[in-house]
Amino acid sequence: MILRLLAGALLCVLTIHAADARPRQTTSTLSRSSGSLKYLKRKAFRSKMSKRPAPMPPGLHRVMATGAGRIVGGRPAGCPRRYCGCGASLHIFGRIIPRLNLAANWLRFPRAAKAPGMVAARRGHVFVLKRHLHGKVWLVWDANSGRGKTRIHPRSIAGFTIVDPRAGT
DSSP: OHHHHHHHHHHHHHHHHHHHOOOOOOSOGGGSOHHHHHHHHHHHHHHHHHHSOOOOOTTHHHHHHTOOOEEEEOOOTTOOSSOHHHHHHHHHHSSOOGGGGSGGGGGGSOBOOSOTTOEEEETTEEEEEEEEEETTEEEEEEEEEETTEEEEEEEEOTTOEEEOTTTTO
């Protein structure tokens, strides 16, 4: 009876010890196939790249550090959830023009020189130029500039096409 009890206790201890054991790495990463080495190198490269901040155009960091500008409103009544085009049409024409709700449709207006009252447009966003500050940085009237707000703030026009919305009327 005591012999059975001791054998059962020993069996339980060995079973529990084996269940807690973790597998050991028996192969080094150098002995793996070249495909997995490439994967490890790519993974290490991505982890290094994710630690670096994204490069900023010259002068833009200084503008962003000056503040978020002045909040002049939120989403106007009657405008869709993405309302930069709708807000710009309200600001320029005084009414909502449904075809201008899509920012890319502003690119159909004739190209123009940078000047107050012109519109900076690209696929995905549009805003109205108010006053030149320096370089490519302008003070702009920007509907849906972030967090559902309409702001007047400094913004770089790099990457935007300048159009004259009044030339098409």
